[in-house]
Amino acid sequence: MVEKSTGDLQQGLMEEPDLNTYLKKNRPFFFDGQLPQLLAEIYRRRHISKAALARQAGMSEVYLHQVFSGRRVPSRDRLLCLCIAMGTTLEETQQLLLRTAYAQLYPRLRRDAVISHGLVHGKTLAEINEALTAAGEKTLF
Template sequence: MKEKSTGDLSFELMSQPNLDAYLSQNEDCFTNQSAAEFLIVYFQRSGMTKAALARKAGMSEVYLHQVFSGRRNPSRDRLLCLCVCLELSLEETQQLLKEACHAPLYPRNRRDSIITYGVLHRQALAEINEKLFEENEKTLF
């Protein structure tokens, strides 16, 4: 079966008179992996310890453990801190933001453009925050 696009799903949802029918017909189109599961995969690939990641991302180890266990859902900015510290690609960052139900980085937004540039150029979190501060934009933490 051909995979449905987001546009196709949106059209079906708007035109479907019965939500239960839509849900059952499109069960295989819904994402099944949580943001925490994606994070764990990226974390394992990094070779870092959780303590090192927490320090690098400016968060407590307790909070990070809660995020990895799925008990806490990080804000968009906290998630971006983790993406930067795990050195995720822009595609991986956008995917993780989407899985966590956060807005993707948007190039028409000045702040998001600064963050995107940092992700693309593998800048350190402190470097991105410094540029955000210089440009009078809210820092990531």
């Protein structure tokens, strides 16, 4: 099956008079329930225990396991905490945000710029939160 671009999907949505037909025709192209798989794929490439990951992300192990199993969907900030704790690249982080229908990090927003800078430069969650505070922005947790 050939992948459809976002533009192709948008055009099809505007042209198709029947929503159900559109949804049926394009079912394979929707992002559904992929967060646990994407997180697991990134986690496998890291050398960190889930207990350490939970600690570094500032969340409980129970919550972390619920996210990895798909029983809980983290907020955008909690997902960013996970990304930072796993040491994801900016590109991996943007992909995870996109796949969960959250706004990607946007460099015109000061808070997002601070977070992006921290990701690119391998800062810890504590360091990013300190930079957010120094910039007068809300911390991630």
